[in-house]
Amino acid sequence: xxxGEEDPQALSIQxxxxxxxxxxxxxxxxNLQWYRQNSGRGLVHLILIRSNEREKHSGxxxxxxxxxxxxxxxxxxxxxxxxxxxxxxATDGVGSNYKLTFGKGTLLTVNP
Amino acid sequence: xxxxxxxPSHQVTQMGQEVILRCVxxxxxxxxxxxxQILGQKVExxxxxxxxxxxxxxxIFDDQFSVERPDGSNFTLKIRSTKLEDSAMxxxxxxxxxxTGELFFGEGSRLTVL
Numbered sequence: 001x002x003x004g005e006e007d008p009q010a011l012s013i014q015x016x017x018x019x020x021x022x023x024x025x026x027x028x029x030x031n032l033q034w035y036r037q038n039s040g041r042g043l044v045h046l047i048l049i050r051s052n053e054r055e056k057h058s059g060x061x062x063x064x065x066x067x068x069x070x071x072x073x074x075x076x077x078x079x080x081x082x083x084x085x086x087x088x089x090a091t092d093g094v095g096s097n098y099k100l101t102f103g104k105g106t107l108l109t110v111n112p
Numbered sequence: 113x114x115x116x117x118x119x120p121s122h123q124v125t126q127m128g129q130e131v132i133l134r135c136v137x138x139x140x141x142x143x144x145x146x147x148x149q150i151l152g153q154k155v156e157x158x159x160x161x162x163x164x165x166x167x168x169x170x171x172i173f174d175d176q177f178s179v180e181r182p183d184g185s186n187f188t189l190k191i192r193s194t195k196l197e198d199s200a201m202x203x204x205x206x207x208x209x210x211x212t213g214e215l216f217f218g219e220g221s222r223l224t225v226l
Contacts, residue, residue, distance in 0.1 A: 033214070042116075042203055042217040043155065088155065098143070098160035098168040098210055105154065 006089055006103040014111050019076045021106040023089030024069075032065055033090045033100070034074050043088065046074075079110045114138040118204050118218035126226055128193050133221045135187045135204030144187045145205040145215065146179065148172070155203070161187065162210070194225045 006023045013019050023032070031050045035043040049056045049065045049072065056063045062075040076083055086107050090100040117136045125131050137144050146158040159169040161179055178190045187206075191198055201222050205215040 035217075042219045043205075043215075045214045045216070048214060090155075096168065098145075098162070099157045099170070100215065101157065102147075102155040 006106045010107045012109040013079055015081055017079055019079050019108055021074045021087050023072045023103055025091045028094040029091045032072050035088045037086045081110050081112045084110045116204055116206055116216050116218035118221050120221055122222045124224045125194055131191045131194055133189045133202050135218060136185050137187055137206030138216055141206035141208050143207045143210055146189045147203045148200040150200045196225050199223055199225045
């Protein structure tokens with residue numbers, strides 16, 4: 001089974017608009033993280049939300065977590081061209097403390 | 113700002129050759145990882161390493177793969193006999209806490225097997 005599936009696969013918006021990306025997962029988790037990857041670069045951690053949290057904010061980022069639906073969303077407000085990147089959710093698994101499972105990612109393009 | 117560094121940035125090798133990818137994790141981190149990303153696909157977990165031993169590995173991490181921390185700073189991934197399907201970007205990561213915490217990734221080593 002796939003753990004951490006994002007949708008949409010690709011999203012194109014204009015600068016200043018908000019971007020929302022979703023992630024679904026299948027097994028119980030301790031926490032869920034979002035990472036960003038610029039083309040050809042490494043992954044950069046954005047935000048972590050624990051299974052007992054429902055919402056978390058960091059700057060222009062807002063993450064929600066619904067454990068009953070096994071889903072999360074990442075909202076980027078007032079997007080900038082520099083936000084253009086791929087965004088991945090990553091989940092651990094209850095009973096596994098050492099492994100993150102990444103989704104396929106959402107490619108966000110912010111047009112100036 | 114501390115960062116994870118990886119070398120080489122790109123390596124081209126012939127099928128069947130041995131490859132060693134090197135990583136210098138952040139100095140006060142205790143947990144080390146290798147992930148790989150085949151072009152256009154998802155990032156896949158290979159192995160985690162803590163206290164000088166493998167703590168978890170995936171089904172991808174078969175007998176052709178090994179990891180080592182030969183000294184206090186380097187963390188290496190060895191592929192003994194490369195296959196075409198090993199072509200990928202290999203990312204090293206480290207963390208202060210176990211895998212449920214924030215991972216710090218290097219920029220990756222692109223491996224091309226011909």
